[in-house]
Amino acid sequence: MFGRDIGIDLGTANVLIHIKGQGIVLDEPAVVAIEKDSKQVMAVGEEAFRMVGRTPGNIVAIRPMKDGVIADFDHTEAMLKHFLTKVNAKSMISKPRILICCPTNITSVEQKAIIEAAEKSGSKNVFIEEEPKVAAIGAGMDIFQPSGNMVVDIGGGTTDIAVLSMGSIVTASSIKIAGDQFDHEILNYIKKQYKLLIGERTAEMVKKEVATVAPGGRENDMDIRGRDMVSGLPRTITISSGEIYESLTESVSHIVQAAKNVLERTPPELSADIIDRGVIITGGGALLHGMDGLLTEELKVPVITAEEPMHCVANGTGILLENLDRISKKKVKI
Structure with missing residues (x-):
């Protein structure tokens, strides 16, 4: 088989991999277990997660991603390599193209680190896309029309909030509370x-x-x-x-305030669209009991939880992969 297109939701808590034509093929915790002295990787993903809090002193279970960005480069690379090998991404004649997601407000240095980790784990071309945009597409929003759509993506490390129109982000905010x-x-x-x-x-x-x-x-x-x-x-x-x-009151109030700030910066025409269409919440945090009701009450617009909120970003990468050749992508040069 020739080159395959792969979408990766590289989350703080979980990593999901979507292969074009196959759907989501992997959903595992973003955890790496290492031997303290030799720094050798003992386990990755589900197996490493089972070790959290239960390991002898010489083995530590770490999460190489923090707040949506790479906190430990070498172990992020090792984790990506492990997952890509597991889904058989390397058994291809040519290297796969990878579409990877990141929070909206990360720096170009952090973007480059994500791309470098993906390239070192065996990719030919790496494309980067902003998480709320991909989450909105995965939740079934048609963001390529000239109308306003709002998404609140509550992940493990970050909450990304964005208003989208014409395929781009109009206003956005990313906070490290999730x-x-x-x-x-x-x-x-x-x-x-x-x-x-x-x-x-x-x-x-x-x-x-x-x-x-x-x-x-x-x-x-x-x-x-x-x-x-x-x-x-x-x-x-x-x-x-x-x-x-x-x-939880204080943490949740920060998310509500961030969503209000995004709405306050949104052009009036798009705000009117959001009142009609409502806001969609995605990510694992969308499953927190009462979150949709609280946001509906505070934002004064209908708030709906997406179907399979934890899979929205990975499903969105799948839809974007279908159009990878047609849609212009941001490719960061290193």
Whole structure:
């Protein structure tokens, strides 16, 4: 088989790979487990994620992406190589073309780092596209018409908000508050309130099962286990949705404010379109209970959660790959 086109959603929390003609072929956590002394990679993705918080002292599970950008270049490259080998991207006669997504406000240096990592992992041509634009396309928006579309993409490391028209971003904002921050708020709340230490995975479970951002929107309880900070022994506590609501209020208010700021900078004609069409939320954060209702209330426009919000960016890369030859792309020269 000759060159294949590959779309990569290189997220802070997860990496998704879309191969043209096949759809999404990989969806794994962006985690690398390394041996401390030799710096040797022990495991990548799902296997490494299972090790988070459960490894002996000489093995550490790290996330090479932070806030949507590369925090650890070598391990990002190793992770990409591993995933591309896993989906058989290298068994082709010619190297694949890769379309990769990044947050809206990253610097040209950070863009170059992403492209370099993709090229070193075995690509012929690397194209970069902004995440909210790709998320909007993947959510089914027709952003190539002369009308306003607004998307709020709440990922792991960043929340990207954009108003799009004629295939381009009109106004946008990217803030470093998203799913990871919610996990930290939950973790810190339980630490402060109950003097109990829990791991990131437990915090994430609480976010999915119990958390809500709508007052009184959910009345779930959950037993969680951790280590008592006073006795040092394991302990179980029960937490409720109401408590978690309190702990997330501040973080969520930053996302609401960022969305308001984008709307305030939007030309009036496009604002009128957004009132008619509504706002679409994508990314893992879109699944946080009550998020659509809260944004609807605060922004005074209808807010809808996309179908399969976590797959929107990867699906969007697939649609753009179909038109890769036709649509002019930003290719960053190194």
